[in-house]
Every structure is written in C-alpha cells, then in structure tokens.
Amino acid sequence: MKPFLAGSNIDTLTQWCLERKLPKFRSKQLANWLYEQVEIDPDAMLNLPQNMRTLLKEDFHAPGTQISEIVSSGDGVEKLLLTLHDGECIEMVVIPAEERLTFCLSTQVGCPVGCYFCASGKNGLTRNLSCGEIIEEFMLGTKRAGFPDNLVFMGIGEGMLNVEQLFPALEILTSPDGFGMSPRRITVSTSGYVPGMLKFAELKKEYNLAVSLHAVSDDIRAKLIPARVRFSIAEILKAADLCRDANNRQYTLEYTMIAGINDDLDSARKLAQIAISHHAKINLIPYNATDGDFRRPERTVIENFENEIKSAGARVTRRVERGGKKSAACGQLRISRMKK
Ligand code: SAH
Ligand code: SF4
Numbered sequence: 001m002k003p004f005l006a007g008s009n010i011d012t013l014t015q016w017c018l019e020r021k022l023p024k025f026r027s028k029q030l031a032n033w034l035y036e037q038v039e040i041d042p043d044a045m046l047n048l049p050q051n052m053r054t055l056l057k058e059d060f061h062a063p064g065t066q067i068s069e070i071v072s073s074g075d076g077v078e079k080l081l082l083t084l085h086d087g088e089c090i091e092m093v094v095i096p097a098e099e100r101l102t103f104c105l106s107t108q109v110g111c112p113v114g115c116y117f118c119a120s121g122k123n124g125l126t127r128n129l130s131c132g133e134i135i136e137e138f139m140l141g142t143k144r145a146g147f148p149d150n151l152v153f154m155g156i157g158e159g160m161l162n163v164e165q166l167f168p169a170l171e172i173l174t175s176p177d178g179f180g181m182s183p184r185r186i187t188v189s190t191s192g193y194v195p196g197m198l199k200f201a202e203l204k205k206e207y208n209l210a211v212s213l214h215a216v217s218d219d220i221r222a223k224l225i226p227a228r229v230r231f232s233i234a235e236i237l238k239a240a241d242l243c244r245d246a247n248n249r250q251y252t253l254e255y256t257m258i259a260g261i262n263d264d265l266d267s268a269r270k271l272a273q274i275a276i277s278h279h280a281k282i283n284l285i286p287y288n289a290t291d292g293d294f295r296r297p298e299r300t301v302i303e304n305f306e307n308e309i310k311s312a313g314a315r316v317t318r319r320v321e322r323g324g325k326k327s328a329a330c331g332q333l334r335i336s337r338m339k340k
Helices: 010-019 025-036 050-059 131-145 163-174 194-203 218-222 233-247 265-277 299-311 332-339
Strands: 066-072 078-083 089-097 100-104 108-110 125-128 150-153 186-190 208-212 252-257 281-286 316-318
Touching: 010 025, 066 131, 066 332, 078 131, 078 332, 089 131, 089 332, 100 131, 131 163, 163 186, 163 194, 186 194, 194 233, 208 233, 252 265, 252 299, 265 281, 265 299, 281 299, 299 316
Parallel strands: 100 150, 150 186, 186 208, 208 252, 252 281, 281 316
Antiparallel strands: 066 078, 078 089, 089 100, 108 125
16 A cells, blocks of 8 residues: 555655655655645645656555544534545544644544443444554644644544554654654543553653543453453553653543442542552543443532542542533544444
C-alpha cells in the first residue's frame, strides 16, 4: 500500500525529493503545505510544479480520509464521523471550551479491549489506524476548527495497542519540523495496557498519561473490562509511575462512574488514597448509557462521591458534560452508522 503523505515526516519528504530528483527546497515547501497550511491535497499545493504534484499523487495516499458526517450539539461541540480510504469509519470530537480548543482523537477502528460499557469495543478491532491516518484526522479537525490547544487520544481504540503508529504520529505532531505542538498539550488515555505504557515511558517526552482505572479492586474491574487484555491494578499503577517519572508529568486516573458497580463511598475513599500515594489526579466520568445494562449513577451519588474524594484530600475534576445526549459516548456514532 502507498504511504500516506500526511504521515511522512520531514526526513521521508526530503528523501523522496532526492529520489525523484527534485531540489531540496521542494521538501521544505511540501512541509510548509502540510504542517503550516494544513493542506493534504497535492492539487491544492499551488507553488509546486505540476509534475511534482502528479508524482506526489502517484507515490502517496493524499488525501485518504474524509469527513462524512458532522453532528453538532448546541454548545459548540462537534462530533465528526470520518470515512477512511477503505470505507471504514472512525470519529473525532472538536471541543471548544472557554479560550481553548480540544480535539478528541481515535487511534484504532474499533477496539480489541472490549470494555463491557463502551460502544467502541462492541465489535472488536477492525484494524489499526496508520500514522498517516492519525495525522489526517488531526488535519481534518484543524481545517474545520483551527489549530487545537490540546489533543486527547480518548476516542475510539486503545492507543497503547497501536504504539507503532501512534508514537510516530506524536513525533510529527510535536516535532519543530512538523506541527510543533508542545507534548504537554497531548494526553494519551489507556485502559492499562502495560507493555504499551512501558514503551510510552521510554519516549521520555512530556506527554500526559490518563489511566482508565474505573475501579479500586481487581474484582470490581473485572466486571468492566474483559480478562484477555486486562492487567492487575498493581501492575498498571507501577507502569504509570514509570511514565510519570520518565515524562515528568503527573498522571490522571479516569474513573467512569457506573451505578451499583463502582459508585460507593468506600470506593471513593480508596480511590482518593490511590491518587494521593501516586501523586495522581482523578477525573470522574459519569457513564453515558450505551445499549447495555449499565446505568449512570444519580446526580447526588456522583456529587457525594466527588465530595468524599475532596475531603480525603485528593485532586479531583469531573468531565464536563457536553456534546448532548445523542451519540455522546465515543464510538456510538460509528456504531449507529454501522447499523444503518
Ligand atoms: N481506550 C482508551 C482510550 C479511549 S476510551 C481508554 O480506555 O482509556 C476514553 C475514555 O472514555 C475511557 O476512560 C473510557 O472508560 C471512557 N468511556 C468509554 N465509553 C464510555 C461511556 N459510555 N460513558 C462514559 N465514559 C466512557
Ligand atoms: Fe477500548 Fe477504551 Fe472503549 Fe475499553 S474504554 S473498549 S479500551 S476504547
């Protein structure tokens, strides 16, 4: 398969120009189109000679991904359904909040982890996104809404199971020869896939890590995450600590709150203790109902849970509920499209 133009870093672009006997400054122009003008389509790169544009289209996928549906909620949040070159779908979310613009990005088509409460993993993994597809996702969002201040990899998929593609994409996003974003503005969320987390620590870059803990004991966690890709809480926290020390960033413990499963005050106290002893912060995510048996806790239960954590002295935030009810949880839009 042809490589994606969007996933090619400056070295690849320079090498390509060399092979195609084009002067070196052309790779600079190309990089400018990609990373400054956010242009994926060679036909729109008007200061490049026609023969170079033809060669680019011959040698690269450019562009491969398209926006096929936009679901807007009144509060400015937009969910974009993206169709990939082979007809598969993913989604990304554009979230403007106060002065900041955040993109929530997908890393895989489907997800092999298959958490029981999550729409993204309902049909397992179809395939990984390539580095170029992750960058195109970013570029399509940027073309629509402008350069984001923050990126969170909390869309469809488990990024730590696709590090071969995700990490080069992070490199293009943060390289001064790429999009030049600060790694401190990028967060990778994981359900706790330890081998991937260990590789993340090896990057030694100031990326943020979010760990989807969801439970304070392995028994409770087993009710939410299937055994095949599940590590113990102790192993996950050990790997997260390694990331914290290597990246020099406090991590976040994400906690999707589900009625009757993990919303009791004893869990709140234990969660606070875990956060304090690992210098981590907590982010509570009230469950968005999909079509399973799980339910979101009552509002007062969520508030009491949050207050219990606060009075134990841990740092806690609650995911702001935006984006409307319809297809609110990531993966739901793709699933409803698949049903059609
Ligand atoms: N696979 C990674 C990143 C994608 S999921 C992970 O699991 O962390 C991002 C976050 O969304 C996770 O914390 C996940 O638990 C949460 N999530 C998924 N489905 C949800 C739902 N229906 N309601 C609330 N949170 C959900
Ligand atoms: Fe996959 Fe994350 Fe959804 Fe679990 S919560 S199925 S790991 S996307």
